[in-house]
Amino acid sequence: MADNESVIITVVYGASEVIDCRNLWITLETLAQQCSDIPWMVGGDFNAVRDLNEVCGISGNIRMATEEFNAGILEAGLIPLPMQGEWFTWHNCSSSMRSLWKRLDRILINDRWLARFPSAYYHSLTPRTSDHSPLNIWHHEIVGIPMYAVTRKLKALKPVFRLQRRNKGDLTMNVQLAKGFLDEAQQLRRVMRRILQINDENGFRHTDLGEVAHEFVSYYQNLLGGTRRRLSVDIRYLRPWARHSITDEEANQLLLPLSADDVKQAMFDIADDKAPGPDGYSSRFFKAAWPVVGEEVTRAVLDFFSTGKLLKIPE
Structure with missing residues (x-):
């Protein structure tokens, strides 16, 4: 960045009540007009989510707060800065049925910031649950x-x-339940895809599961261990059917x-x-x-x- 180039960074700590958050959205709209020609970044704890996928757990009615948050961002001309790391940034530290996770922290930018720093992103670390x-x-x-x-x-x-x-x-319990459902679905799929009969090389049909398995083993033993393995193949006869043969340069690239x-x-x-x-x-x-x-x-x-x-x- 050039020595004489300026950027504006606004740090946010949002209020917990919807009515108090409205002042923040109005302030951001006002600042947006002042920062229209300058790279502007707004980040911190907005104390609001943008949609339901930013909430995990039992939460109150957030529809009005979500709508006002999105409207405020839109009016201020702000867009999300690309993020890596943890999706949820806040936890109520409860291990009961009231455990709640939300994405309250984020960084937003204006179009000037995006044009000046197109590859910028931020990393969201895990909310701290221990000293390490x-x-x-x-x-x-x-x-x-x-x-x-x-x-x-x-x-x-x-x-x-x-x-x-x-x-x-x-x-964790929900994950275990989901795994249980998945195991049952996979078991059902295996049953549905089971081969119940097979014809051998002489055309005889076999329906006994043991005989079906034997025919599979016999077929691949003959295929992989039979006389065909000892036959030499002239690669020149395969070239007319080859879609692409690599050049020496391409071969060197592989090395x-x-x-x-x-x-x-x-x-x-x-x-x-x-x-x-x-x-x-x-x-x-x-x-x-x-x-x-x-x-x-x-x-x-x-x-x-x-x-x-x-x-x-x-x-």
């Missing part, structure tokens, strides 16, 4: 190869996350060493809903915490491709 935050745990120094350091820190994070889950009250960008792209290409690995951490965790853990995870991955050493998965 995930950020502090991750920054502890651990002696060892990069992959060992990452696995030790991931293991150290688990007690913190378990405590947070307990403080979220009945959310290039991995970069940090390659590691990040591979991680972010994994869908959020993919099953977690043996350590219990899904790709969604690493994406959300990438500003904190990305550098060390990348170093561990690159170290593996350089040395070929992989830690044994603990039993």
Whole structure:
């Protein structure tokens, strides 16, 4: 940013009552007129949510507060700054059925800020439930190869996350119920997709489940271990059917060493809903915490491709 360039940052701490919040929305509308030609950022605790997906738990009627909040933002010409990290930013610290989570904290910007800082974003950390935050745990120094350091820190994070889950009250129970329903649905799907009969290579039909399984095993034994495996194939006969043959340049590209960008792209290409690995951490965790853990995870991955050493998965 140039020395003579100015920006305006407004810090917000919203009132808890709807009628008092109206003064804040009016103030933001007034400030917007003064900041129309200057990059402007507004952030803090607005004490209001924008829609129902920003609330988890039993809450009172928030329709009027939500409508007025969205109208105030619209009139002020503010848009959300991209966010990474935790979705909910506030918890009522209850472990009972009244446990409540909300997204009350956020950062908004005007179009001038977006034009001047198009790649800016902010990171929302987990609401504190103990004296140790995930950020502090991750920054502890651990002696060892990069992959060992990452696995030790991931293991150290688990007690913190378990405590947070307990403080979220009945959310854990809901997750277990959902898993139960999913298991039943998957079991039903397996039953529906079961093969009840099969014809062998001579055309005879088999309906006994044991015979069906035997025919499958027999087929693949012949396919993978039969005489066909010993037949040589001239690759030249396959070329007319090949859609694309790589050039020498493309082949050389495949041999290039991995970069940090390659590691990040591979991680972010994994869908959020993919099953977690043996350590219990899904790709969604690493994406959300990438500003904190990305550098060390990348170093561990690159170290593996350089040395070929992989830690044994603990039993």
